[in-house]
Amino acid sequence: MEFEIWYLVVGIAILLNIVVSIFLARRDDLETFQKGAQIFIVWLIPFFAAIGLCLFHRSQDAPTKKHKNFGEGPRDGIAGGSSGD
Template sequence: MDYIVILIAFLIALNIYASFRVLRSIEFENAQKLFQIIVIWLLPLIGAALILLFIKDDHTPKGPRNPNDGQGVDGMPGGVQ
């Protein structure tokens, strides 16, 4: 009995978190957000997991990690000449 209550509480918390992430996302229109929230709540574990996989993390770095990324060994575009 206690395990069922814990599982239900976990699923509700996961759905609330996924819904919050969808609402905060700037990459979707309102109609898409509504559809995604419906999927989250109709398919509790699977829906939330899928939606969270597709939402970009807003905390990812926007630029290259290293200023030399994408350049050759000598720092020139295209590699060693």
């Protein structure tokens, strides 16, 4: 019974490392050395590095902006606004 749990833990760690390695390799904002170093860290420290680096890079992504309907842009005084004088 004990060995079966270890197989499950190791299997989850390998799957998590593969997913995070692919995620890091596909990022455009990292240089080649940074990608290689972070993937190495993920495989060196399985659970903590994989989860930590994935969460870190997810938090660094710019949030997507919602599109505004036509005519709901910023009002900068072009049409009928004051000139500021």
